[in-house]
Amino acid sequence: MSAPTLEVRGLSTHFFTRAGVVKAVENVSFTVGRGKVMGLVGESGSGKTVTGFSVIGLVDPPGRIVSGEILFKGRNLVGMPEQELRDLRGNRIAMIFQDPMMTLNPVLRVDTQMIETVQAHQKVDRETARQRARDTLGMVGIPSPDERLKSYPHQFSGGMRQRVAIAIALLHQPDLIVADEPTTALDVTIQGQILAEVQKLAATTGTSLIWITHDLSVVAGLADDIAVMYAGRIVEQGPVEQVLDAPFHPYTHGLIGSVPSRNKRGVPLRQIPGMTPSLLSLPPGCAFRARCERPIDACGDMPELTERAPGRFARCCNPHLEAVA
Amino acid sequence: MALYLLRRIMQSGFVLVAMSLLVFIGVYAVGDPIEILISPDADQEEKERAIRALGLDLPLWQQYLVFVSRALQGDLGRSFVFNEPAIQLILQRMPATLELAFGSMIIAIIIGLPLGLYAGLRPDTWGSKTIMAGSILGFSLPTFWVGLMLIMIFAVQLGWLPSTGRGDTAVLFGIPWSFLTIDGLSHILMPAFNLALFKISLVIRLTRAGVRETMLMDYVKFARAKGLSPTRVTFVHVFKNILIPVVTVLGLELGGTIAFSVVTETVFAWPGMGKLIIDSINVLDRPVIVAYLLMIVVMFIVINLIVDIVYTLLDPRVRLESKGT
Ligand SMILES: Nc1ncnc2c1ncn2[C@@H]1O[C@H](COP(=O)(O)OP(=O)(O)OP(=O)(O)O)[C@@H](O)[C@H]1O
Ligand code: SF4
Ligand SMILES: [Mg+2]
Numbered sequence: 246m247s248a249p250t251l252e253v254r255g256l257s258t259h260f261f262t263r264a265g266v267v268k269a270v271e272n273v274s275f276t277v278g279r280g281k282v283m284g285l286v287g288e289s290g291s292g293k294t295v296t297g298f299s300v301i302g303l304v305d306p307p308g309r310i311v312s313g314e315i316l317f318k319g320r321n322l323v324g325m326p327e328q329e330l331r332d333l334r335g336n337r338i339a340m341i342f343q344d345p346m347m348t349l350n351p352v353l354r355v356d357t358q359m360i361e362t363v364q365a366h367q368k369v370d371r372e373t374a375r376q377r378a379r380d381t382l383g384m385v386g387i388p389s390p391d392e393r394l395k396s397y398p399h400q401f402s403g404g405m406r407q408r409v410a411i412a413i414a415l416l417h418q419p420d421l422i423v424a425d426e427p428t429t430a431l432d433v434t435i436q437g438q439i440l441a442e443v444q445k446l447a448a449t450t451g452t453s454l455i456w457i458t459h460d461l462s463v464v465a466g467l468a469d470d471i472a473v474m475y476a477g478r479i480v481e482q483g484p485v486e487q488v489l490d491a492p493f494h495p496y497t498h499g500l501i502g503s504v505p506s507r508n509k510r511g512v513p514l515r516q517i518p519g520m521t522p523s524l525l526s527l528p529p530g531c532a533f534r535a536r537c538e539r540p541i542d543a544c545g546d547m548p549e550l551t552e553r554a555p556g557r558f559a560r561c562c563n564p565h566l567e568a569v570a
Numbered sequence: 571m572a573l574y575l576l577r578r579i580m581q582s583g584f585v586l587v588a589m590s591l592l593v594f595i596g597v598y599a600v601g602d603p604i605e606i607l608i609s610p611d612a613d614q615e616e617k618e619r620a621i622r623a624l625g626l627d628l629p630l631w632q633q634y635l636v637f638v639s640r641a642l643q644g645d646l647g648r649s650f651v652f653n654e655p656a657i658q659l660i661l662q663r664m665p666a667t668l669e670l671a672f673g674s675m676i677i678a679i680i681i682g683l684p685l686g687l688y689a690g691l692r693p694d695t696w697g698s699k700t701i702m703a704g705s706i707l708g709f710s711l712p713t714f715w716v717g718l719m720l721i722m723i724f725a726v727q728l729g730w731l732p733s734t735g736r737g738d739t740a741v742l743f744g745i746p747w748s749f750l751t752i753d754g755l756s757h758i759l760m761p762a763f764n765l766a767l768f769k770i771s772l773v774i775r776l777t778r779a780g781v782r783e784t785m786l787m788d789y790v791k792f793a794r795a796k797g798l799s800p801t802r803v804t805f806v807h808v809f810k811n812i813l814i815p816v817v818t819v820l821g822l823e824l825g826g827t828i829a830f831s832v833v834t835e836t837v838f839a840w841p842g843m844g845k846l847i848i849d850s851i852n853v854l855d856r857p858v859i860v861a862y863l864l865m866i867v868v869m870f871i872v873i874n875l876i877v878d879i880v881y882t883l884l885d886p887r888v889r890l891e892s893k894g895t
Contacts, residue, residue: 301795347788351887354808361806362796413796436860487627540613 248319249418250421250453251277251300258292258299258312269295269308272479275419275470276552282447282454284464284485286500290521293457294343296474297327297423300455301340311439336366339414340423345407345431349398353442354393355382355409363418363526386442390406404435411443415557418450426459431499440467461500476532478524478551483557493559495537531562539563575875581869586864590641594634597856637860646864647857649849656861660843665745666736667835667842671827673749673762675820678769683816685770686777691804693782701774707773717764717837724760731760734839761838765831769823775820777874780812787811815882821877825870 254274260267270292277283298304300315302322308477315322315337323332338563342348350358357377360371369377375394382390398406407427414422424443425445428436444467447454456467464471464485473481473496478491481494492498499517519536528534537544542564550560620628625636637647638750646657688885689698725733737757739746748754784790785808793807839845843862882888 303791305791331799333797334795340792340795342788342792344788348792350789350793350807350811352814352885353807354886358793361798361802365797365799365802399887410792442620451748 247279248316249276249278249316250281250372251313251315251455252314253296253300254314254316255363256296256299256310256315256561258295258304258308259311261501262307265525266479268527269524270299271311273472273474273477273479273481275482277455277470279420279453280447280451281470282444282456282468284468284471285455285457285474286459286464286471287459288459288521290524291474292477293459293474294425297340297425297455297457300423301334301338302327302332303340303534332366335362335413335419336417337417337419338421338423339386339417341414341425341427343409343426343429345410345427348410349406353397354394355396355398357403359409359413359416360369362413366417369450370468371536376408377416378412381415385409385412385415386438387412397538402430404439407431407439411439415446419452421453421455422447423455423457429458429460431512436463461489473500476527477524478532478560479558480533480560481558482550483554487557488556493540493553493557493564494533495563495565496533497537498565499538531560573682578764578875582875583826585871586867589637589867590860590864591634593860594637595630597859597863598630598633615743615849622669641864646861649850649855649858651853651855651858656857657807657865658847659858660862660865661845663841663843665747666840667828667831667844669747669749670758670762670765670831670835671824671844672838673758674765674769674827675824676821682770683777686774687781687804687809688783689774690778690781693778698778702778705771705774708774711767713764713833714837716767717761717834720760720764721837732757732762736841752762761840763833764837765827765834767822769794772819772823773816776816777812780815781808784811810884814881815854817880817884818877821873821880825866825873829866 250380253276255479256270256273257268258270260269273296275283278554285296287293295308299310300322304310313323317333322333328423348493349355356375356378357547359381361397362370362375362376363369363377367374379390379394382393387405387408393401397411401409411427414424420487421554427443428439440463443454446452456464458464470483471481471485472479473494473534475496481492481497487499489501494503503517517536520534522528522532530547531540532545532562534540541563548560548562550558553559553564553566606687618627623634628636646656648654649659652659680823685701689701691700699728699754721733724731734756736748738751739748740750740754742750743745748758790803791808793803798807825867828843830844831840831842834840834846835844836840836848847859847862849855850862
């Protein structure tokens with residue numbers, strides 16, 4: 246079997262700030278197979294975006310990838326010369342950003358921003374590039390793409406802007422798209438439409454996806470696998486149905502309890518008490534301990550990510566194993 | 571657009587009327603030109619004849635009305651001193667001032683933009699810190715002192731550049747210009763640089779601040795995520811955005827430079843409008859002072875209008891019609 250599209254091994258990305266070292270991503274490993282969708286879930290500040298930027302090699306100072314490997318189709322991106330990375334970026338690996346209102350340059354027309362992306366990776370003339378841009382806009386559901394190409398970003402709604410950003414990501418039919426909460430800023434109907442379209446596109450082109458979100462209900466319908474992050478580390482990992490049906494980690498458990506659609510009618514929504522700890526002063530042991538419902542003495546030491554059932558990993562001393570036992 | 575222009579012209583009319591009143595009253599409050607114009611030993615009758623000839627016997631409001639009705643016919647009065655139409659005197663001197671002002675503007679852009687760009691892109695280098703320290707000097711050193719120093723070094727000590735006058739001129743559109751001859755250029759270099767000093771600092775600071783702010787924007791990171799080269803990111807995505815504040819501020823500065831190049835023109839004996847107005851104030855040549863100030867008002871109005879139009883060309887989010895005032 247050929248190498249998976251992406252294999253991340255022991256990735257740690259730290260920010261060396263004046264206040265101290267922020268370990269935004271710590272010892273993260275996951276694999277995304279060809280055409281597969283991996284959901285990366287976690288609260289705000291858990292390190293999802295930094296993981297995504299690490300994958301496309303855009304961690305800016307004071308941040309740095311301090312250890313680990315990122316194997317893209319077998320080639321390690323960590324330490325790869327900038328020129329080679331740039332050839333991959335936007336070409337074989339694309340990223341869609343969190344806030345559609347901010348991702349397009351306000352003073353450049355949409356055609357400029359699309360054509361430059363085509364021409365950055367392929368020697369084609371302007372007209373060919375423009376046609377490709379137009380076709381891709383049409384593909385992501387933008388009406389009358391020929392006219393829209395001549396518009397500026399502010400002439401689009403948020404949902405339309407995100408479609409443009411998605412179209413830009415799709416221009417070179419990449420092998421991997423890192424989608425950083427691309428629908429969070431949009432309203433629910435548009436969110437649904439975009440999800441359905443992206444899913445269809447991924448299935449037809451064999452593109453792999455890392456879908457970053459803090460909304461479990463989005464991942465449920467979309468992803469094959471899921472990785473749950475907490476305070477920079479993966480705390481639970483496995484096939485999406487199994488994890489959502491019977492989560493091992495108390496944090497995943499709490500997350501699922503706080504999703505309305507998964508709750509039984511009449512049972513009040515549960516909130517996970519407490520707040521994400523500061524990454525600057527993480528206490529020793531399990532980072533979730535202060536908010537956990539079932540801590541035991543052993544939690545004072547950082548638990549390892551262990552395989553608790555076939556293909557299912559959790560970083561917890563006292564996981565919810567009842568359901569599968 | 572047409573509607574917008576019409577509204578702007580009407581507003582400008584009001585501003586002009588208000589300014590003419592202020593200027594007229596202000597100038598009359600400053601002093602009585604008769605004392606200066608007529609020799610002390612002239613007898614009473616001679617003096618009164620002069621007063622009547624100049625129209626100074628009428629009450630102030632009548633003088634103003636006479637002035638306005640003549641002004642509407644394009645006659646801003648005759649200079650007491652030169653006995654020439656004031657407007658003609660000013661127009662004769664205008665090209666010298668204009669070429670000085672534009673020369674300084676060009677120098678400010680040629681020197682300021684690259685330095686500011688460098689300081690913004692590499693803020694922590696030794697070079698950037700030197701540039702920023704230098705820009706503080708440019709802000710704080712008095713213009714006349716720098717002018718004298720320039721003359722001391724480049725004219726007196728080194729003997730490289732001439733220190734006074736416009737040098738040889740060549741005629742274009744029926745007007746003599748210094749910048750068209752080598753000798754003229756060597757004359758204009760020092761005063762233009764002197765006048766540019768403050769603006770160089772301004773451009774450096776604006777550019778640097780703009781670059782640093784823009785580099786942090788999502789759309790710049792997205793441009794990099796598309797795999798664009800650093801050159802393209804800097805000179806298209808960043809540069810187009812920082813041009814907006816730079817052009818606006820420089821445009822507004824232009825008016826000030828033309829109006830108040832007095833100091834530089836005096837130091838370098840540059841025969842422009844600034845020198846004329848200083849001389850006219852010394853002898854209380856009221857028509858010239860009034861005409862000059864009104865000209866300046868008109869010029870500011872025109873420049874502001876041009877800046878607004880250029881601004882909309884640079885920033886597609888701004889539309890002239892939608893602006894309230
Ligand atoms: N430039 C930076 N300097 C210092 N710390 C940073 C920097 N960028 C990110 N971090 C830290 O890294 C941690 C993870 O941030 P990240 O943006 O990955 O979170 P996230 O999971 O994407 O959250 P959200 O859901 O809010 O987008 C945060 O605690 C943040 O403070
Ligand atoms: S390790 Fe302990 S504290 Fe941490 S989540 Fe598991 S049970 Fe809770
Ligand atoms: Mg994020």
